[in-house]
Amino acid sequence: MPRGKHRRPRTNPLTRRVIVAGTGTAALALPLMSATTAGAAESSAATVGSVTYTTKKGDSLYGIADRYDAQGGWKQLYKDNRKAIGDNPRLIHTGVELKVRATKKVSSPAKTADQASAPAKKSSVAQATQASVxxxxxxxxxxxxxxxxxxxxxxxxxxxxxxxxxxxxxxxxxxxxxxxxxxxxxxxxxxxxxxxxxxxxxxxxxxxxxxxxxxxxxxxxxxxxxxxxxxxxxxxxxxxxx
Incomplete structure (x- = not known):
């Protein structure tokens, strides 16, 4: 924002009503963003962060990187965790904690209490149908x-x-x-x-x-x-x- 010589308008922190300096009159009322609204805005954006993943039988660096859409792919994942993995990136032992530079897209709003408590229902047929597409x-x-x-x-x-x-x-x-x-x-x-x-x-x-x-x-x-x-x-x- 460019700098100016005008006096900055004062705001009422409770209503965000702008008070024009010297007049005491309200020129514009801006509603405060609620915590719920702010949370919804955040959840719609893509977030990037570090995830700790514990390896299990059958894991591969490629599979882990693909699952988390890891930055830099499996090669970066190996580079970041070489000390824990060892010299052979193809040999992944179980129970090893890996740091993953994950890209996680959060697009759905937070679940309601009823939705959160309801058991997930996803049949094997539905899973197969999803995979087939x-x-x-x-x-x-x-x-x-x-x-x-x-x-x-x-x-x-x-x-x-x-x-x-x-x-x-x-x-x-x-x-x-x-x-x-x-x-x-x-x-x-x-x-x-x-x-x-x-x-x-x-x-x-x-x-x-x-x-x-x-x-x-x-x-x-x-x-x-x-x-x-x-x-x-x-x-x-x-x-x-x-």
Missing amino acids: KTFPDNLDGWIRNALDIMGQNGIPGSYEGIHRNIMRESSGNPLAINNWDSNAMAGTPSKGLLQVIDPTFASYHVPGTVYDPFNPVANIVAACNYAAARYGSIDNVNGPY
């Missing part, structure tokens, strides 16, 4: 993200980095890749798809809700990660042929 690009990045979303719903551990690393080694990102020369192929069960899964493994670890086709990129990733979780604890722990 998500869309992902039809490329390697989208396939991995889609798979991670399904894995999260089914408690299958794994990170973007672990999946991507193994895909690039096994198929170079080609969902139609097939191995017709190794021992599996000689036995009549060639390895197929992004993560080179043989048919018996795909049948055993296929996750309902995904396409029953080992060449389908998302179904292939989810089944392979489900198998890796059962045998190695997580696809993140796989660093060679499995």
Whole structure:
């Protein structure tokens, strides 16, 4: 606001009624903003702050960063918590407290007392319907993200980095890749798809809700990660042929 030589008008703190200097008359009445109004205004704005998150089984830095829309993504999350995590960002132990630079959007008004006391009702059908409306690009990045979303719903551990690393080694990102020369192929069960899964493994670890086709990129990733979780604890722990 530019500086001026005029005397500043005095205000009545109870009514915010402006008293014009020298006249004693009211020129304008401004109602005070109530605490409720102020709170509603604050709740509609986006807030950014630090969140303490305690890791649990199946967590990955990518998943945590994505959940909280962390500033700087998983790399910044790792940088901020490297001392607690250790030298391997892919190996996340349970019970570790992480500081997350979270971006949390608060858009709904505060609940009433009745709403707060009422139990939440959200069926598994509603959750599945919500998940089904998500869309992902039809490329390697989208396939991995889609798979991670399904894995999260089914408690299958794994990170973007672990999946991507193994895909690039096994198929170079080609969902139609097939191995017709190794021992599996000689036995009549060639390895197929992004993560080179043989048919018996795909049948055993296929996750309902995904396409029953080992060449389908998302179904292939989810089944392979489900198998890796059962045998190695997580696809993140796989660093060679499995």
